[in-house]
Amino acid sequence: MSILVTGGAGYIGSHTVKYLRSLNKDVVVLDDLSKGHREAVLDAPLYVGSIQDGDLIDSICNKHHVTGVIHFAAYSLVGESVKEPIKYYENNVCGTLSLVKSLLRNDVKKIVFSSTAAVYGEPERVPILESDKTVPTNPYGDTKLSIEAMLKWAYEAYGMSSVSLRYFNAAGADPEGLIGEDHSPETHLIPLVLAAALGKRESITIFGEDYPTKDGTCIRDYIHVMDLASAHYLALKKLDESEGAFVYNLGNGEGFSVREVIDVAEEVTSITIPKVIGERRKGDPAVLVASQEKAERELGWERQYSSLAQIIEDAWKWHKAHPDGYK
Numbered sequence: 001m002s003i004l005v006t007g008g009a010g011y012i013g014s015h016t017v018k019y020l021r022s023l024n025k026d027v028v029v030l031d032d033l034s035k036g037h038r039e040a041v042l043d044a045p046l047y048v049g050s051i052q053d054g055d056l057i058d059s060i061c062n063k064h065h066v067t068g069v070i071h072f073a074a075y076s077l078v079g080e081s082v083k084e085p086i087k088y089y090e091n092n093v094c095g096t097l098s099l100v101k102s103l104l105r106n107d108v109k110k111i112v113f114s115s116t117a118a119v120y121g122e123p124e125r126v127p128i129l130e131s132d133k134t135v136p137t138n139p140y141g142d143t144k145l146s147i148e149a150m151l152k153w154a155y156e157a158y159g160m161s162s163v164s165l166r167y168f169n170a171a172g173a174d175p176e177g178l179i180g181e182d183h184s185p186e187t188h189l190i191p192l193v194l195a196a197a198l199g200k201r202e203s204i205t206i207f208g209e210d211y212p213t214k215d216g217t218c219i220r221d222y223i224h225v226m227d228l229a230s231a232h233y234l235a236l237k238k239l240d241e242s243e244g245a246f247v248y249n250l251g252n253g254e255g256f257s258v259r260e261v262i263d264v265a266e267e268v269t270s271i272t273i274p275k276v277i278g279e280r281r282k283g284d285p286a287v288l289v290a291s292q293e294k295a296e297r298e299l300g301w302e303r304q305y306s307s308l309a310q311i312i313e314d315a316w317k318w319h320k321a322h323p324d325g326y327k
């Protein structure tokens with residue numbers, strides 16, 4: 001009996017694989033390595049291929065007796081999704097549709113899905129509740145919301161149960177330092193700040209300082225990737241006990257401004273990080289902070305690494321030891 005992890009060679013996927021294996025769970029990874037890294041799965045079984053390859057999914061399900069799936073495989077760059085929406089609908093929505101069809105054919109009826117805070121768009125209020133309005137402001141968020149809807153109807157029609165996990169800002173790295181974040185191109189704040197600390201970039205550009213926030217910079221809710229990993233395990237466990245299509249936010253429930261993140265990074269690294277003030281980035285909401293209480297209450301989720309300093313320390317450990325990522 002195995003858990004199939006699609007996109008298990010990516011950032012959040014690989015940390016989840018490592019976490020599941022630390023609990024002695026049998027895991028099998030499917031990743032096309034278009035973004036992920038072979039090294040990130042460590043020694044977990046890996047199939048290199050597409051979630052749209054039905055024959056491959058049939059054979060994995062048979063060979064490994066797959067009973068549940070954690071589905072990460074997707075494109076996730078907001079800016080790129082605006083420029084190339086069709087690519088995002090094709091890969092994310094059509095890819096998941098094909099995966100769901102294959103899973104149903106194999107009678108696998110438990111799926112945990114990687115959703116995002118981007119489903120909310122510009123929030124009505126913070127902290128954001130799962131029941132708040134979902135009006136994505138970019139195709140990436142819209143593909144994830146469409147998949148949530150697909151899963152909801154798949155439960156109604158076929159009894160396929162699901163948990164959609166809406167991540168806020170995933171950050172940090174494996175505290176043991178074996179795996180970490182390596183995106184190409186990198187667009188996320190914390191790895192870019194740390195690249196500036198390492199001298200791999202000249203400076204960090206702060207995207208706008210005229211937002212209606214305490215210091216004028218955007219506020220986000222940063223959540224340790226290992227805390228995300230544990231939530232995926234609990235979500236799958238929930239599907240052993242209850243049927244339905246569930247949705248949970250995953251965040252710390254606390255917001256930090258871009259300036260605060262840079263300040264904490266300077267403390268952690270003991271390096272003064274050069275900063276440049278730039279224009280606002282299109283589509284960035286001023287404040288995004290989760291209410292994570294539903295996940296705590298219904299999944300029994302307990303965060304182990306909730307301090308921003310800890311998140312940045314673990315990321316720093318990884319980037320310092322792997323300045324060029326997995327290369």
Ligand code: UFG
Binds near residue numbers: 169206
């Ligand atoms: N930022 C900068 N400079 C940079 C990079 C980022 O100032 O060089 C700022 C951004 O404007 C934002 C904050 O740092 O205010 C965090 O930016 P990230 O790009 O790290 O993360 P986002 O909040 O844009 O994105 C996250 C997830 C997405 C998800 C989105 C929901 O990574 O997957 O939240 O809005 F879609």
